[in-house]
Amino acid sequence: MLPPPPAAAVEEIAAFGRFAASRGWVPATAGNFSRRIDARHVAVTRSGVDKGAIGAADVATLALDAPIPAGISAEAPLHLARYRTDPAIGAVFHVHTVAATVLSRLDERAGAVRTEGYEMHKALAGYASHESVVEIPVFRNDQDTVALADEIEARLGRDARVPGFLLAGHGLYAWGANAAEARRHVEGLEFLLACHLEERRLRCTQH
Numbered sequence: 001m002l003p004p005p006p007a008a009a010v011e012e013i014a015a016f017g018r019f020a021a022s023r024g025w026v027p028a029t030a031g032n033f034s035r036r037i038d039a040r041h042v043a044v045t046r047s048g049v050d051k052g053a054i055g056a057a058d059v060a061t062l063a064l065d066a067p068i069p070a071g072i073s074a075e076a077p078l079h080l081a082r083y084r085t086d087p088a089i090g091a092v093f094h095v096h097t098v099a100a101t102v103l104s105r106l107d108e109r110a111g112a113v114r115t116e117g118y119e120m121h122k123a124l125a126g127y128a129s130h131e132s133v134v135e136i137p138v139f140r141n142d143q144d145t146v147a148l149a150d151e152i153e154a155r156l157g158r159d160a161r162v163p164g165f166l167l168a169g170h171g172l173y174a175w176g177a178n179a180a181e182a183r184r185h186v187e188g189l190e191f192l193l194a195c196h197l198e199e200r201r202l203r204c205t206q207h
């Protein structure tokens with residue numbers, strides 16, 4: 001058994017959980033969050049937890065290179081794979097929002113949701129202007145999250161242009177160097193997706 005995660009890591013995860021719950025982004029215990037502890041360990045939420053009321057017992061320490069014990073989120077392999085691929089990642093947050101769930105279905109075959117010309121692009125690390133195109137990758141959903149993680153890492157690699165991706169009909173993953181940056185990326189990407197969904201809906205009804 002690994003020791004419990006540091007209190008500071010638990011609190012960062014719990015704080016994001018309260019924020020995400022207040023926005024309606026983690027309905028019915030959906031979503032999962034993680035925070036790097038050191039080069040080889042991360043703190044990850046357990047399964048079935050109310051994400052708006054995370055306590056110390058709801059977060060476990062996992063080793064990046066060891067089998068995942070029972071009771072941990074079924075999506076933990078997707079988190080661990082991101083940390084293994086990119087040592088600069090300090091936090092990974094996953095939410096189930098309406099815009100992420102709907103748009104990922106519409107654009108699954110295209111392989112990405114493409115947004116263009118939004119000021120909010122600047123919320124994403126590496127984007128300095130609204131005069132840019134953001135392509136948020138979309139992957140098929142799969143209950144075999146180990147196989148899915150391999151597929152995702154093969155496409156994203158260490159230099160993912162966008163700090164997030166979508167699972168079709170499922171939700172949004174985003175990450176950052178620390179919890180604050182990961183939260184900014186979740187918020188920025190979710191705002192872009194919400195705008196893009198609204199824009200497509202309006203375009204549909206205008207014709």
Ligand SMILES: [Zn+2]
Nearest residue numbers: 031075094171
């Ligand atoms: Zn999920």
